[in-house]
Amino acid sequence: MKRMIYFLAAFVCLPLCLLAQDDSKYLAGAVPVVNGKVVFTKTISVPGLSQDEIFKRIQQWTGERFVTDKEQKGRILYSDQTKGDIACWGEEYLTFNKAALSLDRTLITYQMIITCEPGECNLKITAIRYSYNVANKNEPEKYMAEELITDEYTLNKNKDKLIRKTGKFRTHTIDMVDQLFTDAAAVLTAGQPSTAPATTPPAITTPKPETPASQLTAHIPTAAATSGALQGYRQIAPDKIPGNIIKMLSEDWMLITAGNDSRFNMMTASWGGLGHLYNKPVSICFINPARYTYQLMESGDTYTLSFYTEAYRDALNYCGHNSGKDGDKVKAAGLTPITTPSGAKAFSEAWLILECKKLVSQSLIPEALADPTLKTQWSGKPMHKMYIGEILNVWVK
Structure with missing residues (x-):
């Protein structure tokens, strides 16, 4: 009987030991x-x-x-x-x-x-x-x-x-x-000579030191970028920008960020585009004068347009419904500010950053609208200002 009790005790304890080992x-x-x-x-x-x-x-x-x-x-x-x-x-x-x-x-x-x-x-x-x-x-x-x-x-x-x-x-x-x-x-490793037992899973290695700017990295530190590079990002030519810009704007949204280290603000936007003007690669965005970002956009020369994955939908939604005048918008959104080589601001959570310099700015007027419905809709209302910016740099993770 005692032998049976010892056996049962060992049987019961075995899974617990294995669990502790796995933990x-x-x-x-x-x-x-x-x-x-x-x-x-x-x-x-x-x-x-x-x-x-x-x-x-x-x-x-x-x-x-x-x-x-x-x-x-x-x-x-x-x-x-x-x-x-x-x-x-x-x-x-x-x-x-x-x-x-x-x-x-x-x-x-x-x-x-x-x-x-x-x-x-x-x-x-x-x-x-x-x-x-x-x-x-x-x-x-x-x-x-x-x-x-x-x-x-x-x-x-x-x-x-x-x-x-x-x-x-x-x-x-x-x-x-x-x-x-x-x-x-x-x-x-399919077809490669085996260097370890088949049951041995690949281990998670200790993170390596920061990789050179020529490589793609997954982490963006909070420090300002060094001259000519944005740490954690790889620079590509404007004509190599990946993705469908219509979907990126209308469905995924972007952040327009204006200002510098002393004062900056970001706002969510879904209007805009990319193109070619005056023999330069350009971006197009629109800001309503009622937005806090408008003041910073008017006073500075450079700004950024940044794009995010679905993981940051809540952050972009917050930035679209809250003003930077009312509190620490960056902290509330959970974003990490970084500085581009031109001194503009962006956020390390972005997978794509367009660093731009104002080229053309023009306030829209209802009379310029050809669509009758839109003309009626915006009659008597303050309209957006259009900014066409030269794309200085494109940074991608």
Whole structure:
């Protein structure tokens, strides 16, 4: 009888021991933080493969992985085979518990930045955000990874146990990242000589020091940019701007930011365009004189137009409905200011920044409207002012 009791006790304790062992990978240091931002990184070595071959393999994988279906949303934000760069946006659910009458899960959004080089592929996952539905609340709770899954928020005082409330976000995020890195490695190393047991998953490496400006990076520090470069971004020619500008404006929106380090403000906009004028690449935007940004736009020469992924929809929505005159709009929106080489302001969360200099500015008048409906709509109302700016620089993650 005693032997049976010992056997049952050992059987019951075994899963607990295994669980404790598994938890070790989620403890101190499991969520890397670089300059205040959560950044998971992985370098996959693929000896003998050229940059183009690595790019083709990873491009095919991202094209299949970052798509929109019933289970997830995703898309490729940027792709440049010559440079070996790919940027993706993903949105999917992390399920904590699923039962017949209950479902505990959170929606997670993130960016994956990929840089292909001869013999290796560097991956970064950052800009992680959560939207968590709570049964007794009408609106989901919104969190950034930096305020939810770091050691400070998910580990006890001794750093040896997970806090129950936030620990589930941490463990499921780490598992998701591990799986993404594992899947990418499987695609890249297919047909390569094995250097480790097949059951050994790729480990998350410690973040490398800041990469040169010639490479694509996933983190943008808060410091001002150095002359001629914007740290964390890669410069491209205006005629290489990726994406559909009509969709980027009408559906995704942008921020117009005017001013300098001493005083600046941003506003959400969905009107504008890109073009060519006076033999220069130009951007077009419109600002209503009633907006606080208008004053700063009028007093300065340079400004930025910046674009964001769906993860920052709430921030852009806030910037569109609140004035910088009423408080710290930047802090309330949760954005991180950076300074461009020309001294203009933008935000490190943007995946694309157009640095512009005023070329033409013209106030619109109702008489200039050809559409009768619009002419009636705007009759007697203050109309927007149009700004056409020379595109000085284009910065992309």
